[in-house]
Amino acid sequence: MRQILKSSGAMAAATLMSRVLGLVREQVYAWFMGDGAVASAFKFAYQVPNLFRRLLGEGALTAAFVPIFKAKEREEGEQAMWEAANATMSAVVAATALLVGVVCLGISVVLAVSQVTYQVDGAPVFPPWPIPILTPDTRLMLRLLRLMFPYLTLVCLAALCMGMLNARGYFFLPALGATLLNVVMIGTVLLVAPHWGEGLEHQIFALGVGVLVAGVAQVAFQLPVLRKQGWRFRWINPRRHPVVREVIVRMIPGTLGVAAYQINVLVIQSVAFAVDRTIVASFDYAVRLMEFPQGVIGISLATFLLPTLSGLAADKRYDDYRRTLREGLGLMVFLNLLAAVLLATLAQPIVRLLFERGAFTPDSTRRAALALAFLAPGLVAFSGVNIVARAFYALGDTKTPMRVSVFCLGINILISLLLVGPMRQAGLALANSLTSYLNLWLLLRALRLKLKRLDFGPLRATLASVGAAAAVAGIAAWGAASAWDRFVGHAGLPAQIGHVFGPALAAAGVYGALTVFLRVPEAKECVQMARSLLNRLRGGGDR
Secondary structure, rough: OOOHHHHHHHHHHHHHHHHHHHHHHHHHHHHHOOOOOOHHHHHHHHHHHHHHHHHHHOHHHHHHHHHHHHHHHHHHHHHHHHHHHHHHHHHHHHHHHHHHHHHHHHHHHHHHOOOOOOEEEEEEEEOOOOOOOOHHHHHHHHHHHHHHHHHHHHHHHHHHHHHHHHHHOOOOHHHHHHHHHHHHHHHHHHHHHHHHOOOOHHHHHHHHOOOOOHHHHHHHHHHHHHHHHHHOOOOOOOOOOOHHHHHHHHHHHHHHHHHHHHHHHHHHHHHHHHHHOOOOHHHHHHHHHHHHHHHHHHHHHHHHHHHHHHHHHHHHHHHHHHHHHHHHHHHHHHHHHHHHHHHHHHHHHHHHOOOOOOOOOOOHHHHHHHHHHHHHHHHHHHHHHHOOOOHHHHHOOHHHHHHHHHHHHHHHHHHHHHHHHOOOOOOOHHHHHHHHHHHHHHHHHHHHOOOOOOOOOOHHHHHHHHHHHHHHHHHHHHHHHHHHHHHHOOOOOOHHHHHHHHHHHHHHHHHHHHHHHHOHHHHHHHHHHHHHHHHHHHOOOOO
């Protein structure tokens, strides 16, 4: 557990830096474009290439490639390892370039055809072929999508480089690459977009250009370290290459298996964009807030566990594999449950503090906070799916997560269609949370069948203790927030800061004290690490 905390903690520190800047980016977005139709068009268009970042950067490509990369290093040496990397990179460039070309050409054709008219009695009429007349909002979304879709190639290359560095033991530096995206986008909004043209409909295209610039930066940032490790790019024809075939076989089902949550987000946002143009942006702000702890805790743990579990599986050390997975899940639950409680109970104060300024109105706050309150309870499941799916990938099994996620995706679409009309953002959030827990439960059952002696008894004990502590902490946060709102209010920035951090610190103190009192192993380990860190800072060594 100590090694998990130290190694994933290094990546979590880099991820924390990126997520803090990500929140700043979303604050700038909210100030600049609010949660109206233009904001929804941009966020929806960005979701498509960004989906590939989630699927590949935090999912299927690295999940399929890293075990092969590690196996090549151990069985055949570094030369075979770098050849596998170059073959995979060549395949990524070829496949994504073809996909980008086809999609961009298709969007261009749709946009061009939708503008064709002919004259009837002197009046322009759209042609009778079965292509729907695009609304201005939909046309704007498609134009933005065409501009940003080449980000797909860049982000896939960045994901592959990140996987290579993770496999070589580098976690902190690759995680900093995401920081560059946020820095570039913040600079684009503040310095470039206001001068891009008249009106938000024109200025929003500056953000699309910023996405492409950020993609180039994310790739270039990692290359010097890879070269220092001995990597040199050499084009290798990916056709019929055995490594490429193996990666594809593992990756195709994994695209759905490890990223059901991200696919769900895109699907339900598609439904929302059709129902109400304003739902997409407000729901997306809630998703970004929920993803802050998910990225810092869940993704960091999952990224560390993939090469670790892959190495244990390759060495057939299955007892260590089971123990490491169980401890990783325990840490995830311990750290994420408190975050979920705070996001749910303090949703409106958090959204108000971070976003309510400029084009983001009090009504915008209400809509985003409602979505966050229903999305936050699913935080543990979202992170758990990432970890358990990687446990399957480390064993070379990509089909089981794929089957589970396809089933859950269908359930999610059904629930979303039922709830989006009456509940709007809250309905989408509730559907996403429910199906993520279903996904996690099915994955855990399948993993127990695969690993006959996988004992979750200690994990169940941890869950019972931290669940009770989290419930008390939630009551403390709600009571403190209600008292603050009644006696202090939220007029002005200092009052808004206190409305969030006062109840949050009180709840965290209650949670920490209760978990230590209940002798939760994860709490004890965190306390010991904190003491060791204080000793080192004081010059006393690691005692």
